[in-house]
Amino acid sequence: MANWVLKGLRTGIKTSAYRSAVEAAPGLSSGQPRGVALPARDAAALVERCPTGAINSCEGGIAVDQRRCVDCFRCHSDVEEPAVPWRDGYEWAAYADDVAAMRRKLDRAFGRSLHIRFLDAGACGACMSEARQLTNPYYNMHNLGFFMTPTPRNADVLLVAGPVSDAMRLPLRKTYEAMPTPKRVVAIGACAASGGVFGPSFAAGGGVAELIPVDVVVSGCPPPPLAILHGLMVVVGRKPPSELISRPANAEANPQ
Ligand code: SF4
Ligand code: SF4
Incomplete structure (x- = not known):
């Protein structure tokens, strides 16, 4: 940590350039x-x-x-x-449904900041690891007005990873229902988007949309932190979406 701080002070580079500029650091995305x-x-x-x-x-x-x-x-x-x-x-986030309808729906919902509840619905761990990076100093999502919250009652956005294993069906529904309206759902990773390598199967479903309405899909296995950040910026209308297909x-x- 001390080395990181010293390097930041020496070079003046503390956070990712991705907001208004393109982030070109090597290794940030698999493409x-x-x-x-x-x-x-x-x-x-x-x-x-x-x-x-x-x-x-x-x-x-x-x-x-x-x-x-x-x-x-x-x-x-x-x-x-x-x-x-x-x-x-890394701008991989796309509307989950008809583009014109989703744009109208999302435009009306939020201003610039969001409180986000993250839910592991049977993920392998990699999507969660990537999402966790968003709060570190390099990605610094707080700077954009995005904050994690431990309770769905304070959440604007539900960020879900995993195909929704059978044991997580009820917790997912309850979490969604506990959120105040307006609320939005972002499915991150191939598992949450379609079941991925785990579902549909005897133990998991075919993605989050089978249980609750999904607004934005961030593809990837796992999506890198900047792709997830792009998804959140699509929710607040600060970046245009990519394409599902x-x-x-x-x-x-x-x-x-
Ligand atoms: S899952 Fe299919 S499309 Fe994706 S990298 Fe593998 S072969 Fe290519
Ligand atoms: S999308 Fe890939 S990285 Fe994410 S939970 Fe599924 S298998 Fe793991």
Whole structure:
């Protein structure tokens, strides 16, 4: 800690540049696969190679459903062709539903600050670890007016990780019901978005939206802290959302 403080004083760099500027420090994000135009045979090979069903054939190529991608890199191998192009960046949060309707709904809800209740609904631990980073001095989310709260009664936003294991179904519902209105739900990670590698199964569901309404989805396995921060800024309308499904046509329009 002392070294970190001394370094900060010496270099003047204390927090991430991500607010108004792009954060370019190495290692902050694993990146994401993106939809691309491909011949039908190559598209079929990639659909076959993806273990989670995130890659689907579409007209003229492949589309990537970011909710299902677990960042296994099997589609981006150096040794196996064809390979899916990768995009850098970390602004991965997307509206969970129709863009126009979600924009109207979120625009009316909050000003600039939020109190956030975090819930582990059967996550493996990595999503929680990434979310926990947001309160450290580097990401410093307090600076943006975002604060964690231990009680749902004070929370504006419910941040949920995990596929919702059977044991967490009731706690999730109760937590959501205990929050005052207006309230918003952000599902973080492939598990919370779609069940990921754990669900649907004998012990877990297929994501948070099966039980409570989700407003914003932050894809990734796990999403890096800046992607989660992007999700919170989408909730308060300070950043535009990304896309849930990357298609050949919009891959160029949203290069990130
Ligand atoms: S990185 Fe994502 S899209 Fe690619 S194979 Fe793995 S799960 Fe599928
Ligand atoms: S999305 Fe990935 S990192 Fe997050 S809980 Fe699921 S398996 Fe773990």
